[in-house]
Amino acid sequence: MQQSRRETSSAADEQEASNRLKTAVHPRYRERLFQIAITGSVLVVLAIIGLIFSMLIVHSMPSIKAFGFSFIIDQVWNPVTSKFGALPFLAGTLLTSFLALLISLPFSLSISIFLGEYMQGSRLGEILRNMIELLAGVPSVIYGFWGLMVLVPLVRDFAMAINEPPYGVGILAASLILAVMIVPYSASVNREVLTQVPNDLKEAAYALGATRYEVVRHVSIPQSLSGIFAGILLSLGRALGETMAVTMVIGNTNSLPSSLFSTGNTMASVIANEFTEATSTLHLSSLIEIGLLLFVITFIINYIGRIIIKRFSVSVR
Amino acid sequence: MNEIGLNIRKLKNKTFTVVIALFTILTALPLIFIIYYVFRQGIAAINWQFFITLPKPVGESGGGIANALLGTVLIVLVASVMAVPIGIMAGVYMSENPDNRISRSARLAVEVLNGVPSIVIGIFAYLVVVIPTGGFSSFSGSFALAVMMLPLIIRTTEETLQRVPKALKESALALGAPYYRVIFKVVIPSGLSGIINGVMLAVARVTGETAPLLFTAFGNPYLNWNISKPMANLPLLIFNYATSPYKNWHRLAWGASLILIIFVLLLNITSRLAIKKWKIRF
Numbered sequence: 358m359q360q361s362r363r364e365t366s367s368a369a370d371e372q373e374a375s376n377r378l379k380t381a382v383h384p385r386y387r388e389r390l391f392q393i394a395i396t397g398s399v400l401v402v403l404a405i406i407g408l409i410f411s412m413l414i415v416h417s418m419p420s421i422k423a424f425g426f427s428f429i430i431d432q433v434w435n436p437v438t439s440k441f442g443a444l445p446f447l448a449g450t451l452l453t454s455f456l457a458l459l460i461s462l463p464f465s466l467s468i469s470i471f472l473g474e475y476m477q478g479s480r481l482g483e484i485l486r487n488m489i490e491l492l493a494g495v496p497s498v499i500y501g502f503w504g505l506m507v508l509v510p511l512v513r514d515f516a517m518a519i520n521e522p523p524y525g526v527g528i529l530a531a532s533l534i535l536a537v538m539i540v541p542y543s544a545s546v547n548r549e550v551l552t553q554v555p556n557d558l559k560e561a562a563y564a565l566g567a568t569r570y571e572v573v574r575h576v577s578i579p580q581s582l583s584g585i586f587a588g589i590l591l592s593l594g595r596a597l598g599e600t601m602a603v604t605m606v607i608g609n610t611n612s613l614p615s616s617l618f619s620t621g622n623t624m625a626s627v628i629a630n631e632f633t634e635a636t637s638t639l640h641l642s643s644l645i646e647i648g649l650l651l652f653v654i655t656f657i658i659n660y661i662g663r664i665i666i667k668r669f670s671v672s673v674r
Numbered sequence: 675m676n677e678i679g680l681n682i683r684k685l686k687n688k689t690f691t692v693v694i695a696l697f698t699i700l701t702a703l704p705l706i707f708i709i710y711y712v713f714r715q716g717i718a719a720i721n722w723q724f725f726i727t728l729p730k731p732v733g734e735s736g737g738g739i740a741n742a743l744l745g746t747v748l749i750v751l752v753a754s755v756m757a758v759p760i761g762i763m764a765g766v767y768m769s770e771n772p773d774n775r776i777s778r779s780a781r782l783a784v785e786v787l788n789g790v791p792s793i794v795i796g797i798f799a800y801l802v803v804v805i806p807t808g809g810f811s812s813f814s815g816s817f818a819l820a821v822m823m824l825p826l827i828i829r830t831t832e833e834t835l836q837r838v839p840k841a842l843k844e845s846a847l848a849l850g851a852p853y854y855r856v857i858f859k860v861v862i863p864s865g866l867s868g869i870i871n872g873v874m875l876a877v878a879r880v881t882g883e884t885a886p887l888l889f890t891a892f893g894n895p896y897l898n899w900n901i902s903k904p905m906a907n908l909p910l911l912i913f914n915y916a917t918s919p920y921k922n923w924h925r926l927a928w929g930a931s932l933i934l935i936i937f938v939l940l941l942n943i944t945s946r947l948a949i950k951k952w953k954i955r956f
Contacts, residue, residue: 391854398763467697496882502916568687598791600885659789
């Protein structure tokens with residue numbers, strides 16, 4: 358009796374399922390179909406990564422052939438004479454990213470100490486933490502717009518006051534906006550790392566009569582040093598690839614930046630500016646090669662950061 | 675002597691606290707100021723016309739961003755249609771076979787993909803979609819955004835499904851249910867909140883992305899429903915109008931920024947609250 362009920366119910370199920378599928382597929386094949394679908398999806402992801410890398414290489418071939426290694430040490434970028442050297446953009450990217458890191462570091466570190474040590478578990482700390490993490494989601498084009506309207510005039514006034522070229526846009530403006538953008542990100546990584554310091558260690562220090570400053574200085578920070586370093590690397594990966602905000606405030610000139618106040622271009626911003634205007638194959642291919650370089654650099658930096666973070670969280674646990 | 679030493683240590687501690695608090699306030703201020711500024715400028719720009727009309731040419735005041743609003747919705751929708759099923763299925767595979775070679779390399783691929791600069795994804799979409807199809811199109815933009823959504827969806831799906839207790843799955847299998855049905859009727863529903871959360875975060879992340887759309891969706895001053903043609907969208911409109919010298923276009927860009935920020939923040943906040951409320955507990 359039970360047997361027959363189960364059979365009828367499963368028959369009804371099949372009926373329903375085949376109605377839903379319209380094309381009746383035999384249950385045995387459905388199983389296989391499902392396996393193929395999920396395996397296929399994973400393979401799609403693997404294929405995308407492979408395809409990104411190979412497409413970038415294939416399409417930058419004309420430029421690699423034409424310029425070879427001199428592509429990254431030549432500082433002339435001139436579409437009219439078809440001479441392409443990427444040094445100004447490499448310099449612009451490295452300069453703005455490292456400056457941004459330098460500017461943001463004290464801020465992100467203190468906010469993560471504040472949240473991770475002083476405000477751990479408190480209501481105010483929770484609110485502040487959520488707010489900062491939300492700010493990491495604000496689209497970069499909006500940061501760029503704000504930078505252009507508010508920050509650039511400020512930088513211009515400052516440059517005027519100290520007798521520097523008063524463009525406003527340039528390396529300094531780009532570094533400042535980048536710094537503002539990476540603070541939420543690196544603060545949340547650093548906070549995470551700091552909260553993973555074992556409580557036993559901190560409590561032992563407190564029991565010995567250490568002040569809070571001494572605990573942070575001699576226990577928490579040394580314990581999480583490699584994690585903080587990884588956080589810096591991950592923020593650097595962010596800053597290197599950041600496009601829109603930088604494009605809007607850096608001034609977009611294809612020459613080697615000579616000072617903090619001079620205009621320039623980063624690897625990402627030159628692609629954003631010239632990609633749709635590139636008419637010759639060589640020009641387009643040079644831009645794609647810059648994209649390839651950017652891909653490789655961010656990959657290496659992110660990869661090292663991830664390895665450190667992983668080793669770190671394992672050792673703490 | 676000891677007394678003095680103690681006092682110095684106390685003083686150091688106090689100074690440190692003050693410095694940390696000061697820097698925290700200094701950090702929070704510009705960030706809050708940015709949000710405040712966008713709200714102030716944006717609210718002044720928004721009225722009914724703003725939502726239902728097209729941008730006016732230079733020199734005329736007024737106009738709206740109907741084309742960009744429609745474009746962003748369509749582009750993100752098409753991107754989600756592509757990325758969500760593939761992302762969830764890949765996540766299912768990786769949580770079901772956590773230790774085989776495919777899953778391990780896929781995990782690396784997901785991490786790499788997550789770190790690829792968005793402009794490089796734009797180049798990729800240009801090379802594999804725009805060139806073969808012969809022109810800029812909204813679809814190529816959706817493709818680029820879909821590639822950016824994948825890592826987030828896959829990672830959250832995998833992490834959530836791994837937390838679904840084995841016993842649940844085993845009891846369903848013991849009842850004689852076929853494997854695919856166990857996945858669809860037991861495993862995925864148990865982890866649904868986490869998966870939806872991942873999808874929301876992915877949508878929030880790509881809605882504001884500008885760089886991958888520069889040479890894919892390209893932008894369009896007119897209203898367009900056809901995904902094989904260039905299409906306007908909010909981030910690109912903000913970029914183009916913000917860098918133009920015209921006051922009226924700046925006004926439109928501020929309004930568009932406000933809409934974008936509200937949308938992205940709402941999605942983020944909802945998913946945060948949702949994850950607290952629906953977190954899987956077994």
